[in-house]
Amino acid sequence: MTKFSANLGFLWNDKPLPEAIKLAHQAGYSAVECHWPYQFDADEVKAALQETGLTMLGLNTDRGDVAKGENGLSALPGREAQAQAAIDQAIDYAVKTNTLNIHVMAGFSSGVEAEKTFIHNLQYAADRAKLHNINILIEPLNHYDAPDYFLQTSEQAKGILQQVKRDNVKLMFDCYHLQIMEGDICRRLEKLMPIIGHIQIASVPDRQEPNTGELNYAYVFSKLKELGYSKPIGAEYKPKTGSVDSSWLTEYR
Template sequence: MRFSANLGFLWHDKALPDAIHAAKAAGFDAVECHWPYDVPPADVAEALAETGLPMLGLNTRRGDVPAGENGLSALVGREDDARAAVNEALDYAVAVGAENIHVMAGFARGMAAHDCFIGTLRYATSEAARHGISILIEPLNHYDAPGYFLSTTDQAKQIVDEVDAPNLKLMFDCYHVQLMEGDLCHRLERLLPVIGHIQFAGVPDRGPPDEGEVNYAHIFAEIARLGFTSPLGAEYKPDGETERSLGWMTTYRA
């Protein structure tokens, strides 16, 4: 197995370029991040070049975080802001060589929000295709993100089918999917054609993957059997120093 360090959670106390170097030293095969926009992209690109690690992806901005926003793309009346967030993410992704952009939907409900999200995604996929970048959408569980527009893989698959763009893919986060739907192995197999990235964390507390109710040794073996070869994203919350939480890497690579 190959693994990607999600630097939104791992080494979050370090500056992003330093976190990239820490991921390399720890043996990760790739990195990904959440919102890198306060860091000059040249600094990130330099760290990636020095380590040889690819940047798998980054997120569009959440919007007005103090006001409770968690994405803009399904918010009726915020279409211009959503497109601006897509443009900003694309510029940054191109500058650092990121492969994917997670377009965040936000807190919304109803058919108008669905149509708004579809419109943003059609814009995003069209613009991203010019740079060979894929757009990802990710269902979030309703415990951590109550009211988030996208909450299940069935809903995500419907949206992928409706947009009908080859560079729109599902980000399958095992943590979120287990909390909302379970049945991880069957869902991975059924959705494999539209999966662009896989993430994981322990369930239910989002800790390291060798803790909690999910047997990731079995899940990772199934992912390998299905032929998914891209690095899997470690998006969990370490309890203390990140280095002390990495024992699972040796176990699951064996």
């Protein structure tokens, strides 16, 4: 049976995080994940996870100054201190909530110095996270939703991982972003499976419920089963009507 994780950055994001966790459990999700949970008390989040029996699969490092349009800090030369403070914050929250993965956000930048900065910050994150058995994730974002984001393709991510040289740094394979940027999803899954730490889904191109759009997720899930992938798949989509309808879960289980 295919298992799914509710991404609470988009689902029930009008509710306090502990309440959203309980709603995800009621809807039949096997796990949860979030974006930036820091406004919510970690002990309350942990209590909701324990009550429901759900695991928090992942959270993101802080974006930086959102008012100025920032979307991550770790590939910004000269911002290393802030980037590492954001990493420390994420690790601390992950430890308190038993979260398994941290997505280290690169930010808007480009060039050789940006790459060196990203690699250095990822090594810092990996070494600190390993003390707590936490994995670090990096995620390519498409150039429509995140123009000029440093990390845009799976091949670029693979090259970064080869330079980071840490076994607890993995690729977040978001089918929505990578279908837009590269396509050929199933062959990429097969090729990149050894370095994939988490998989996310949404319809393409509208990022809504995954049972619509140009990607045939029933086929993708059968391929993942063939490849031996059994972790919960992250449902990171924006509900079409604004309210969460999880009836598609039954279709894909």
